Amino acid sequence: MSAGHSNGLVSDTAMVMAAGLGKRMRPLTASQPKPLVRVAGKPLIDHALDRMADAGVTRAMVNVHYLADALEAHLGERRSPAITISDERGQLLETGGGMVKAQGLLPDPFFCLNADNIWLDGPRDAFHDLSNRWNPDEMDALLLMVPHARALNFRGKGDFQMDPVGRLTRRRSGRIAPFIYTGIQIVSHRLLREPPEGPFSTNILWERAIEEGRLFGTSFTGQWFEVGTPQAIRPTEEALKRG
Numbered sequence: 532m533s534a535g536h537s538n539g540l541v542s543d544t545a546m547v548m549a550a551g552l553g554k555r556m557r558p559l560t561a562s563q564p565k566p567l568v569r570v571a572g573k574p575l576i577d578h579a580l581d582r583m584a585d586a587g588v589t590r591a592m593v594n595v596h597y598l599a600d601a602l603e604a605h606l607g608e609r610r611s612p613a614i615t616i617s618d619e620r621g622q623l624l625e626t627g628g629g630m631v632k633a634q635g636l637l638p639d640p641f642f643c644l645n646a647d648n649i650w651l652d653g654p655r656d657a658f659h660d661l662s663n664r665w666n667p668d669e670m671d672a673l674l675l676m677v678p679h680a681r682a683l684n685f686r687g688k689g690d691f692q693m694d695p696v697g698r699l700t701r702r703r704s705g706r707i708a709p710f711i712y713t714g715i716q717i718v719s720h721r722l723l724r725e726p727p728e729g730p731f732s733t734n735i736l737w738e739r740a741i742e743e744g745r746l747f748g749t750s751f752t753g754q755w756f757e758v759g760t761p762q763a764i765r766p767t768e769e770a771l772k773r774g
Contacts, residue, residue: 538587541662541717545588545612545642546633548626548714549576550596550619555759564598566646567605570758571768574605576646584611586658588642591615592633596623626733630718631726640667645714647759649767653752661717664697664749671722671745672737674699676710677755683770684757685711697747710748713755721745 553565560568566576580591594617595602606614617633624632630643642658650657657675665673676693679685689708691699702708722736740746756767 539662540587540658541665542638542641543588544590544592544638545583545644545658546592546594546617546630546637546718547576547579547644547646548594548629549602549646550594550599550623550629552597552623556761559761560597562598564595564602566602568647568764570649570764571771575649575758576602576606577609578649579644579646580609580612582650582652582657583642583644586656588612588658592617592637592641593646594619594624594629594633596620623730625730627723627726627731627736628729630733631723634720634723637720639720640665640717643716643718648714649756649758649771650713650715650751651754651771653754655752657713657715657751657753660749660752661715664747665717666747667719669745670717670747671719671740671743672747673697673717674746674748675713675715675751676748677713677751678709679711681751681754682711682757683754684759684763684766686757687711691748693748693750697749698744699746699748700741710750711755712748713751 549566553560556565567574589612591612592615596619599620661673661675689702690712691708691710693699693710737746758767
């Protein structure tokens with residue numbers, strides 16, 4: 532484990548992926564970016580930013596592309612965490628390309644999370660769950676994983692297998708994998724080395740890390756919500772009311 536800050540976190544900074552087109556959330560995203568879709572009374576991105584601030588993450592790098600002006604205006608009203616914008620108006624760079632563009636302004640390591648994440652923390656918050664497991668000597672990235680039982684609204688087959696020490700491999704074709712990626716991870720600059728040019732998915736970097744035995748996961752102690760479509764909003768709100 533490596534803890535670089537007095538609050539037990541390995542980083543004070545998270546990159547928040549907020550540039551996507553939000554196609555699965557249509558028609559709600561026809562006139563607003565997905566991070567501003569409201570769930571339980573507040574925009575999706577504020578759920579994530581509030582959890583970050585509560586955990587002690589003080590800085591957020593947020594990338595923007597689709598309807599970027601609206602998202603920037605909303606973020607300008609926040610004071611915690613402190614927001615820096617990574618502007619992708621000219622070209623949507625996808626998740627991997629977005630991190631590479633912002634890398635020069637990000638510490639090593641940094642947290643990275645999707646702007647549409649909603650979760651309820653367990654005994655520890657998500658960022659301390661990750662920090663307590665992080666080992667830079669062994670890992671290029673550490674992904675926060677959740678089993679199917681704690682993934683509300685999720686209907687897929689899962690994403691990864693995880694061995695007893697946390698090393699990840701992909702779900703085998705046609706099989707069910709026990710763990711789902713929550714969209715929250717710790718990323719080292721080593722993961723971003725020698726990247727492709729232009730837009731590309733983080734999956735390309737993860738595949739290399741898997742081959743090198745350096746992609747790891749840790750099981751989340753809380754509950755995570757899949758909020759990818761309009762139909763997922765109501766059950767998520769009902770679950771949040773129950774706490």
